[in-house]
Structure formats: C-alpha cells, structure tokens
Amino acid sequence: MKNPTFLFPKIFLLFFIALVISSCIKNDGSIIGDAKVRVFNTVISDTTRNFYFNNALFNSVSAVSALATSTNSSYFVVEAEKEYTIDSRNTITGVSNSSSKETFALGKNYSIYYTKSDSLPTTKPKMFIYQDTVRQNLNVAQVMFINYGYTLGSKVMITDRTKSFTETLGYGEKSGYRQIIEVGRSKTSLVLNLIDSTGVEDTISYTNFAKGKVYTVIIEGAKNGKLKERLVPNN
Template identity: 45%
Template sequence: MKINFPALLTISFVLLIICLVTSCIKNENLIKGDTKIRFFNTVGELSQDFYLDGKRVSTGIGYGSNTEYTVFEGDKTYNVLSKNTGTKITSDSISQTFSIGKNYSVFYAKTSATDSVLKVYEDDLTPDTSKSRLFFINVGYTLGSRVSIRNETSSFTKTLGNGETSGYIVLPTGKNSKIYLNLADSTSVIDTISYTNFYKGKTYTILIDGVNKGASKGKLKERLIVNN
C-alpha cells in the first residue's frame, strides 16, 4: 500500500494546531467536583421554596415532603435559605459548606411552636452488604416528650429529643430489626415499624414526628425514607 507522506504530515500539523488552541481556552464554567443536596419540609404550615445563593432550586415543598438529591458544585460555601412558597418572606437562612463527593439533607424544621430553622445533615450512604443502616431524626416539636427507640431484643436503645439524631445504627435484617417507638412519658402507647421494611445493603432515614393539628395533636408518627 502506498502512503501519502505529505498528506499525512499536513493532517498531523492541523491536529497539533487544534490541540494547542484548545489547551489555551479557559472554561469559565468548569465544575471541579459535585455535591448532592436534597431538601425537606417538616413544618406543618406553608409550603417552602429553597434557594442556594439566591437561586431557587426547589419549589412548593409541602409538609412531610422532600426533593430527590440534586447535583450542585461541591467544595463551596452556599447561602441556603427557605421562603414561604409564592412570597418573599424568608423563613430562615444559613451559610453552609458542601464538600465534593458528599450527600446532604437540608431540613426546614421547628425548634419550638414559634421558631423555625434550617438544619443540614451529611448523609453517609455507604452500604453494609450484610445489614441495614438506620438514621433517626426527631423533628416532632409538638410531641412534648423525648422519644424512646429500640429494636426487638433491645440490642440498641436510643432516646431522642426534638432536633436530636441517633447517628447510624447497623442492624442485621430479620425479625430482630422490628422497631419500637414510644414517648418517654407514655410507655403504654407504642408505635412499631415492621422488620419487613428493612433490607441488606440499604440505608434508611426515619423521621420521628408528631401530629400538629386537631384532636390528635402531639400523637407520635413516623416516616421511613429509603436513601439508596
């Protein structure tokens, strides 16, 4: 086969020029790494819009709801704020650094009947292939009591007040992972979460809340969220 050396040299020269030119172009929009953030509304009042550095990133998040994880630029400090949907009234704002490769949950929650705040938790989604991992958060500002938590055989026990978390609890799946919850000052009234909800390799967030309106106000309730 006959090789056309002049043509080959011309092509090589053109490719070299393209490489030199593109190497000099600065990408102003380059993202050096990602972080993932989701937003929760645990306050039984108005829906919330969430903002990062003044840009609305979610809208109309009602009580008991949350967004999926959304990707943002990581290793960056953001001004995070929430507003009542459709208004300019800011509910709360915080400054928070979100690291590359991490997952975070931003909660709009209440510390009391009158004070609402934003709280940020880093989510560790590292799976345990032989067990399930549980993370409890007490957001029940109407409960009026701490909440006691245990599994079937009480191999773990926790008591959480409003705004407190359990850290990650690793549990073998099976009947022993059935969860019992009760108000510390009302041990005769017990809520349960069936062991059939938990699977190996999964990480769960369990929100402990209280009914905030009507005749059942202050009654214990839970919400189970599968994270992975």
C-alpha cells in the same frame, strides 16, 4: 527516525487528556465537582415552602414542586466547594423566614432539615444541615434516627422487639447508624414511643429494609402532639 504516522495518534491522545483535565479545573486552579443535597420540611403549616440556593429555586434543578409539611425532595446536584445562602420562602408571599450558609464538600451527600424548636407561633423556623452516610454494607441495612418532633411532649425511646439496643432522643438529637441484620423478617421491627406514653408504640417492620441500603428515620409530631416518623432511603 520514528514513523510520523505512529507519533500522530500519541500526540492526539496526549492533547485529548490535557483538554479533559483542563475542562475540570476552574480558572483559580480548584477542581470543579458536585455534591448532592436534599431538603426536609418538618414545620407544620398549611403553606408550602420554596427553598432557594443563592437566589436560585432548587426546583429548577430538581424538578420537584414546593415542599409541604412532612415531605422532602430527592437528592439533587449542586456545585461543590462553593458557599450557598439557602433560604426558605413562603410560596404565596415570597417572604423568607429562615436562612443558612453552607459549603458542600466534593462528592458528599447532605440533608437540610427545615424545622422549629417549639410550636409557638412566634418561634422562627431554622435549618440544620448534616452530611449523610451513603456507603453500602451489602450484608446489612443501616439506619439513623433524627428527632425533629417539636410538638412532642417528651423524648422518644427507640428499641427493637428483642431489646438488643435502646436509645432515647430529645428534640434536635440524632443517633449514629445502626446495623439491621434480620432484614425482611416480618416478626421483627423497630419500636418507637414517647417516654411519657409507654403504652403507645409506633413500629417499623424489618420488611421495609433491604441489605445494602442506608436509611434515615425522621421523627416528627402531629399538631396534636402525636408521634409520627418517616423512613427515607439515603441510597
């Protein structure tokens, strides 16, 4: 006959494991989990925007104030495998001018880009949503480019000082992830310029990159059509 004092810890352990598993499962049998989301505002405006997820202000979970032009939130956690209606509202009037529906996959990271297709005042803003790469490669930095410069007059050419690659992106286009090996070298940089203004260049020095990090470069435009860009880490 087995010792009852020996059986009790085993029974208690099995009960605890079952309790943990059941706490992670919804009534419909699906697993509850999280996804991470961040929001970018690329629309040129004097008014900041609030972004709502199923009528809940994202600030309430991210502790970030409303987004001004050329700013973004950090990643914040949302419930995965659940459909969200996401809308952008004027912080003064509360009026929504853009909305989108999305279901975020379990354990994934996403970026939401609030943008316009042109600079006409009658053009309604819209939102584009992409899944981000955050997996590390400890030997290199990784960078992706996305062009939401709707005031720019031409496509943007991207290369580096050694011309090891050249890529041209029009509005709304994005690149794959490129690896940067020479991280930290001050004499090496990424070079961006409008294809109709080859003498005017913007650069991003490799001193801005770190091995194991993944980055997004958001290409934007000033109100006067000048090229702008932002380097934002994904991890």
